[in-house]
Amino acid sequence: MSDDEQGHxxxxxxxxxMTELASVPRRAFLQTGAxxxxxxxxxxxxxxxxxxxxxxxxxxxxxxxxxxxxxPPADVQVIGGDERCGSDFxxxxxxxxxxxxxxxxxxxxFRGLHESIINYGGNRAPELITCCHEExxxxxxxxxxxxxxxPLAVMAHGTVGLQHAAMAIYNAWCDRVPVYLILGNHSDAxxxxxxxxxxxxxxxxxxxxxxxxxxxxxWSLTHFAESAVRxxxxxxxxxMAPVVLVLDGHLQEEPISKSSGLSVPRLTIPSxxxxxxxxVDETARLLVEAEQPVIVxxxxxRTPAGMQLLIExxxxxxxSVIDQGSRMNFPSRHxxxxxxxxxxxxxxxxxxxxxxxxxxxxxxxxxxxxLHRSVRRIAKPSAKxxxxxxGDLYIRANYQDFRRMQEVxxxxxxxxxxxxxxLIEAVKRHTTRxxxxxxxxxxxxxxxxxxxxxxxxxxxxxxAWDASPVSTARLCAEIxxxxxxxxxxxxxxxxxxGGGWPRRLWDFDRPYRWLxxxxxxxIGYGAPAAVGAALANRGHGRFSVAIxxxxxxxxxxxxxxxxAHHQIPLLSVMNNNRAYHMEVMHVQRxxxxxxxxxxxxxxxxxxTDPNIDYAKxxxxxxxxxxxPITDPADLGPALRRAIAVVKRGEPALIDVVTQVx
Amino acid sequence: xxxxxxxxxxxxxxxxxxxxxxxxxxxAAAQDVVVAGxxxxxxxxxxxxxxxxxxxxxxxxxxxxxxxxxxxAVRSPRGAMPAFGPEAVSDETxxxxxxxxxxxxxxxxxxxxxxxxxALYESTxxxxxxxxxxxxxxxxxxxxxxxxxxxxxxWYLRHPSGQMPPYTAGVLPDQAVADIHAFLQARLPxxxxxxxxxx
Numbered sequence: 001m002s003d004d005e006q007g008h009x010x011x012x013x014x015x016x017x018m019t020e021l022a023s024v025p026r027r028a029f030l031q032t033g034a035x036x037x038x039x040x041x042x043x044x045x046x047x048x049x050x051x052x053x054x055x056x057x058x059x060x061x062x063x064x065x066x067x068x069x070x071x072p073p074a075d076v077q078v079i080g081g082d083e084r085c086g087s088d089f090x091x092x093x094x095x096x097x098x099x100x101x102x103x104x105x106x107x108x109x110f111r112g113l114h115e116s117i118i119n120y121g122g123n124r125a126p127e128l129i130t131c132c133h134e135e136x137x138x139x140x141x142x143x144x145x146x147x148x149x150x151p152l153a154v155m156a157h158g159t160v161g162l163q164h165a166a167m168a169i170y171n172a173w174c175d176r177v178p179v180y181l182i183l184g185n186h187s188d189a190x191x192x193x194x195x196x197x198x199x200x201x202x203x204x205x206x207x208x209x210x211x212x213x214x215x216x217x218x219w220s221l222t223h224f225a226e227s228a229v230r231x232x233x234x235x236x237x238x239x240m241a242p243v244v245l246v247l248d249g250h251l252q253e254e255p256i257s258k259s260s261g262l263s264v265p266r267l268t269i270p271s272x273x274x275x276x277x278x279x280v281d282e283t284a285r286l287l288v289e290a291e292q293p294v295i296v297x298x299x300x301x302r303t304p305a306g307m308q309l310l311i312e313x314x315x316x317x318x319x320s321v322i323d324q325g326s327r328m329n330f331p332s333r334h335x336x337x338x339x340x341x342x343x344x345x346x347x348x349x350x351x352x353x354x355x356x357x358x359x360x361x362x363x364x365x366x367x368x369x370x371l372h373r374s375v376r377r378i379a380k381p382s383a384k385x386x387x388x389x390x391g392d393l394y395i396r397a398n399y400q401d402f403r404r405m406q407e408v409x410x411x412x413x414x415x416x417x418x419x420x421x422x423l424i425e426a427v428k429r430h431t432t433r434x435x436x437x438x439x440x441x442x443x444x445x446x447x448x449x450x451x452x453x454x455x456x457x458x459x460x461x462x463x464a465w466d467a468s469p470v471s472t473a474r475l476c477a478e479i480x481x482x483x484x485x486x487x488x489x490x491x492x493x494x495x496x497x498g499g500g501w502p503r504r505l506w507d508f509d510r511p512y513r514w515l516x517x518x519x520x521x522x523i524g525y526g527a528p529a530a531v532g533a534a535l536a537n538r539g540h541g542r543f544s545v546a547i548x549x550x551x552x553x554x555x556x557x558x559x560x561x562x563x564a565h566h567q568i569p570l571l572s573v574m575n576n577n578r579a580y581h582m583e584v585m586h587v588q589r590x591x592x593x594x595x596x597x598x599x600x601x602x603x604x605x606x607x608t609d610p611n612i613d614y615a616k617x618x619x620x621x622x623x624x625x626x627x628p629i630t631d632p633a634d635l636g637p638a639l640r641r642a643i644a645v646v647k648r649g650e651p652a653l654i655d656v657v658t659q660v661x
Numbered sequence: 662x663x664x665x666x667x668x669x670x671x672x673x674x675x676x677x678x679x680x681x682x683x684x685x686x687x688x689a690a691a692q693d694v695v696v697a698g699x700x701x702x703x704x705x706x707x708x709x710x711x712x713x714x715x716x717x718x719x720x721x722x723x724x725x726x727x728x729x730x731x732x733x734a735v736r737s738p739r740g741a742m743p744a745f746g747p748e749a750v751s752d753e754t755x756x757x758x759x760x761x762x763x764x765x766x767x768x769x770x771x772x773x774x775x776x777x778x779x780a781l782y783e784s785t786x787x788x789x790x791x792x793x794x795x796x797x798x799x800x801x802x803x804x805x806x807x808x809x810x811x812x813x814x815x816w817y818l819r820h821p822s823g824q825m826p827p828y829t830a831g832v833l834p835d836q837a838v839a840d841i842h843a844f845l846q847a848r849l850p851x852x853x854x855x856x857x858x859x860x
Contacts, residue, residue, distance in 0.1 A: 368824065463850075471796065588789060598832070
């Protein structure tokens with residue numbers, strides 16, 4: 001059921017009458033926006049006033065007058081042959097931005113745009129994706145961007161829809177992912193139907209302004225066109241983040257002349273900011289002179305080129321790379337990948353370069369989460385710390401996603417990926433033959449350590465191999481065995497991350513193999529982000545797989561229906577530990593600290609009694625599903641059957657009862 | 662950190678403190694030797710002057726480690742313990758300390774019961790970090806099979822380092838500690854040659 005069922009029941013005839021009375025001058029107003037704040041325009045220079053005669057038209061009175069309200073209902077009308085609607089023009093603009101899809105849970109405040117998309121726009125580019133929750137819409141857009149490299153648009157009510165969407169917007173904000181939000185709202189109180197009072201708001205974007213990069217509420221179609229294109233530019237310029245456009249309902253619905261002469265501004269994405277040349281050169285010098293340089297990376301690779309650039313930098317130096325995993329930054333099996341021994345590598349380092357690392361402090365320090373919290377520095381006191389991040393270019397108050405401040409020796413406020421070419425060039429310039437020989441020797445040592453780490457991981461995975469519930473290592477090994485010959489993409493593995501096993505056992509060798517985490521730690525990201533990413537991967541013929549946690553799926557399982565309805569191929573394998581297990585651990589920690597015993601620690605965090613049957617849940621929404629699987633020997637055959645379904649272009653789900661992590 | 666310690670110094674210090682002739686060393690009680698040795702070597706600050714442990718370090722009495730492993734644990738310790746090099750305490754002195762500590766009794770625990778330990782392992786939340794069979798995970802290391810010796814295991818539960826929450830005797834008695842240890846000890850080693858784990 002949509003949020004505005006009540007609104008559909010109540011239709012205002014008075015509004016129709018008033019629209020009729022004032023339609024012509026208002027159309028001119030909506031097209032040009034010239035009469036915004038009419039009183040101010042009285043004082044405008046004469047030439048400007050002459051250019052916009054509608055501003056002085058006495059008919060341009062406020063729409064809601066006593067006379068208008070008393071007028072009898074006008075005849076029911078449709079738009080004329082020489083007319084179209086404001087939302088048709090909006091679709092022209094939206095199409096110019098090359099959106100493939102637009103996600104929405106339907107709402108009356110954007111019914112005009114909704115209709116224009118499916119009829120005027122032909123429901124193609126963008127195609128409307130039906131969602132069962134606004135949080136799903138935004139999280140789908142979040143996952144989609146990280147697989148497609150471009151935003152997906154979302155429509156929602158400016159009030160109740162945005163309130164549903166807020167958590168997912170916060171995740172995208174923290175993950176520096178652009179989401180293009182279009183909110184419907186009825187600004188003019190005189191035109192609101194009954195439900196539109198619940199759905200009306202003075203400043204719709206206010207609620208999410210702390211965690212969006214920019215917003216605007218256009219008052220005319222010209223204003224809309226500029227803000228729509230500007231918003232796209234803002235969202236896509238690093239540091240990327242969600243933007244919000246609030247579209248007045250009447251602006252969408254009011255007819256305009258087909259010959260209105262409205263134009264669509266040309267989109268030009270600004271180039272990403274590169275680091276200062278002197279600072280980049282100093283960074284290169286420090287890295288070349290270092291004996292144990294370590295490159296730490298988190299949200300670096302924002303395009304497919306990012307991984308290749310990082311490989312080139314690391315190989316130029318034969319330096320350790322620690323991939324913290326918010327993006328697919330570095331191949332998991334590259335000899336220089338030291339992520340499995342990150343703590344040791346940091347402790348040994350004499351120079352640490354942080355590329356788009358969100359939490360540099362926690363990279364070089366450790367916080368002990370006990371009754372009396374304590375901190376110790378992991379990195380050597382003498383280690384030189386360098387950061388390159390677009391995070392230094394934009395920071396907001398209130399929400400604390402910027403993390404604890406880490407003192408550094410050199411801070412470069414710039415986009416990491418955009419800075420890599422000049423940094424690589426500078427490193428090569430500083431590297432002598434003697435240093436090259438040193439680098440080669442270092443590279444051999446690191447390769448051997450990487451080999452040992454991989455061997456240790458395989459050895460560790462063998463423990464509890466036949467246990468029930470299924471170990472997360474077995475789960476991930478079985479999945480890998482089935483998908484390794486596909487052009488696969490792990491679209492989500494949140495929140496338990498499959499026990500970390502995919503990155504330890506799988507060969508992540510391409511930019512789309514892994515898409516990173518939720519960003520803000522908000523549970524409920526995994527399932528919709530996986531569907532959104534699978535939607536993007538569908539166009540590339542990639543095989544999408546998600547390791548789906550149970551608690552996450554239960555936030556808004558309706559996204560499974562969206563996957564089935566739109567035939568989005570996705571293999572979801574449940575990491576079903578029947579609990580919000582991280583919270584079990586937190587409560588357990590409190591029980592221990594207070595010395596009260598932990599027998600009750602699972603109260604409030606377990607998802608048992610009754611156990612949830614995720615296979616039936618998925619089947620009820622038209623998805624092929626099997627489970628619950630408790631015997632690991634049953635897992636391989638079930639995966640094979642599900643993969644056959646996914647390769648036919650449909651989603652499938654396998655419910656596996658697993659160990660906790 | 663005290664200066665280099667060798668057996669001669671150890672005996673001398675012990676003799677002075679006990680008022681006995683140095684040549685009477687062989688007859689000195691193991692306990693007294695340990696007190697002097699651990700104090701002089703700087704071990705007592707964490708492990709207690711009697712070697713029976715404090716909140717800062719576990720008991721080191723009893724023959725729980727080989728002499729070589731004992732020396733290695735001092736030279737290249739794991740966890741929070743600082744390393745003690747030969748300049749601080751010689752191999753010879755460590756050997757003597759090892760011998761004397763071995764003459765003292767290790768902290769005693771009741772016999773563990775595997776089946777009870779299995780239930781306790783789950784109900785007391787060990788599985789949360791160390792996984793259901795003790796094989797470890799992202800939140801905690803592998804602790805079975807072949808867990809650390811029971812005395813050290815018990816001490817660590819009471820005085821953990823890092824992120825592990827503490828288990829006092831009030832919520833986890835020694836019997837329960839022994840039961841959980843027995844459960845971990847009984848875990849099976851992994852099978853060899855699992856094809857899905859081939860490189």
